[in-house]
Amino acid sequence: MANKHYPAEFKADAVALYRSRPGATIAQIADDLGVNRETLRSWVRADDQRRGAAAGPAASPAAGSVEDENAALRRRVRELEEERDILRKAARYFGRGDALVNRFQFVADHQQRFGVKRLCKVIGVSRSSFYYWRSAAEARAAREAADAALVGRIRAVHAAxxxxxxxxxxTAELRDAGLAINRKRVAxxxxxFGVQGLRLRRRSRTTVPDPAAAKAPDLIGRDFTAPEPNQRYVGDITYLPVGDRGFLYLATVLDLHSRRLAGWAIADHMRTDLVIDALHAAKRTRGSLDGAIMHTDHGAQYTSRAFAAACTAAGVRQSMSAVGSSADNAAAESFNATFKRETLQGRRAFTDEREARLTAFRWLHRYNTxxxxxxxxxxxPITxxxxxRPAPTTLAPAA
Incomplete structure (x- = not known):
C-alpha cells in the first residue's frame, strides 16, 4: 500500500490536538484521526525538534509519549521496590561484625535472584572486590577451620x-607444646571467639608509714634487677578481702633476679610478726640470706625495731623507698596487683577465710612453678x- 500523504496543516493540527490533551496517548489520538500511530509519533518528534524540545504545559515526554513515560515510571517503581527488598534482606547481614565481608556474603547468597551487578550497585560494593572475595573462598574456609581448631587449644590453656x-x-604455652604460632594470630x-585474660586493677594501700621510725637508705634506686639469685629482694603487704567486712593479709619476699617468690606469710593481722614470718620463709627457701638486700616501703612493719633485728640476724641489709612513692617499690606492688587480679578475678571478696587461704596457697605455688x-x-621463675643467662638490663615491673 502506498504511503498516504498528509498536508502540513493536517500534521500541525494533529500534533496540536495531541498536545492539548495531556491525558491522551499517541494511540488514542491516532485512532481518532484515522492515522498510523507511528506516523503521528514521528510528527510529534519532528515538532519537538523544530521547537527545540521546549518545555511547557503541553510538552511531550522525552520518550515521545505519556504512555512511554508511564512505562518508564512503572519500571522505576519496580526498581525501587526491588532495591527496598534487597536492602531489607541485607539489613540482617550488616550487624554481624565485618560489614564489608558481610556484604560480600549477602551478594553471594542472593546473586541467583537479583544478579551480582544489581546487588553490588544497591549495597555499594564493587563487583571486582566481590569476585576477588569469592575466589578466595577455599583459602578462607581453610583459615576458618584452622581458627576453630586453634581456639580449642587456646581455651584449654586459658582454663588450665x-x-x-x-x-x-x-602463645608461649602453645609454642612450648610444639605449635609454630605468633602472638598476633592468638590475639x-x-x-x-571472646576469650579474654584478666586486666590490672588499681592497687589499694596497706602499709602506713611511721614518721617517727628509723629510716634505711635506698640501695635499689628503682633498679629492679639482680645479676644472680639471692642478692636483691623486695617486700610488701597486700590485703585479701573476705566476706562482707573481713580481711586477711599477705606479706611477700620477691627475688629481683628471677621474680621468684622466695617467702610469704598470711595472717588475719598486719603486725610486724607478719613480715618477719615472710622473711624467715625466704631464708628457709634460700638456705641463707647473708649479704642480700631487702627493699621495702616505709610501712610501720618494715621500719620497726623487730623487723630490723630480724634482718640483722639474717645478714640482710635493709633498703627503703621514698615516702609515698609507689614507683620506688614498683616490682613488689606489681606482684601484689597481679596476685589479686588473678585470684579474685573481678570479685569484690573471697567467700570465707578458708577459700582465701587455699586460693592464695595454690596461686603462690603455681606462680613459681x-x-x-x-x-x-x-x-x-624456678625454670x-x-x-x-645474662642479667636483664631493662626495668620491667612484675606482671
Whole structure:
C-alpha cells in the first residue's frame, strides 16, 4: 500500500490536538484521526525538534509519549521496590561484625535472584572486590577451620590457668607444646571467639608509714634487677578481702633476679610478726640470706625495731623507698596487683577465710612453678633460675 500523504496543516493540527490533551496517548489520538500511530509519533518528534524540545504545559515526554513515560515510571517503581527488598534482606547481614565481608556474603547468597551487578550497585560494593572475595573462598574456609581448631587449644590453656592468661602467655604455652604460632594470630582468634585474660586493677594501700621510725637508705634506686639469685629482694603487704567486712593479709619476699617468690606469710593481722614470718620463709627457701638486700616501703612493719633485728640476724641489709612513692617499690606492688587480679578475678571478696587461704596457697605455688612471666621470656621463675643467662638490663615491673 502506498504511503498516504498528509498536508502540513493536517500534521500541525494533529500534533496540536495531541498536545492539548495531556491525558491522551499517541494511540488514542491516532485512532481518532484515522492515522498510523507511528506516523503521528514521528510528527510529534519532528515538532519537538523544530521547537527545540521546549518545555511547557503541553510538552511531550522525552520518550515521545505519556504512555512511554508511564512505562518508564512503572519500571522505576519496580526498581525501587526491588532495591527496598534487597536492602531489607541485607539489613540482617550488616550487624554481624565485618560489614564489608558481610556484604560480600549477602551478594553471594542472593546473586541467583537479583544478579551480582544489581546487588553490588544497591549495597555499594564493587563487583571486582566481590569476585576477588569469592575466589578466595577455599583459602578462607581453610583459615576458618584452622581458627576453630586453634581456639580449642587456646581455651584449654586459658582454663588450665584459671582464665588469667592473655595472648602473650597463651602463645608461649602453645609454642612450648610444639605449635609454630605468633602472638598476633592468638590475639586475633581470642578476640573473635571472646576469650579474654584478666586486666590490672588499681592497687589499694596497706602499709602506713611511721614518721617517727628509723629510716634505711635506698640501695635499689628503682633498679629492679639482680645479676644472680639471692642478692636483691623486695617486700610488701597486700590485703585479701573476705566476706562482707573481713580481711586477711599477705606479706611477700620477691627475688629481683628471677621474680621468684622466695617467702610469704598470711595472717588475719598486719603486725610486724607478719613480715618477719615472710622473711624467715625466704631464708628457709634460700638456705641463707647473708649479704642480700631487702627493699621495702616505709610501712610501720618494715621500719620497726623487730623487723630490723630480724634482718640483722639474717645478714640482710635493709633498703627503703621514698615516702609515698609507689614507683620506688614498683616490682613488689606489681606482684601484689597481679596476685589479686588473678585470684579474685573481678570479685569484690573471697567467700570465707578458708577459700582465701587455699586460693592464695595454690596461686603462690603455681606462680613459681607454672605461671609464665613476661620479663623472663615467658618462663616461670624456678625454670628461669635453672637456666642461667645474662642479667636483664631493662626495668620491667612484675606482671
Amino acid at each position: 590457668h584459671d582464665g588469667t592468661y592473655g595472648a602473650p602467655r597463651i 586475633r582468634v581470642m578476640r573473635r 607454672v605461671r609464665r612471666h613476661s620479663r623472663l621470656g615467658q618462663q616461670p 628461669y633460675e635453672k637456666s642461667p
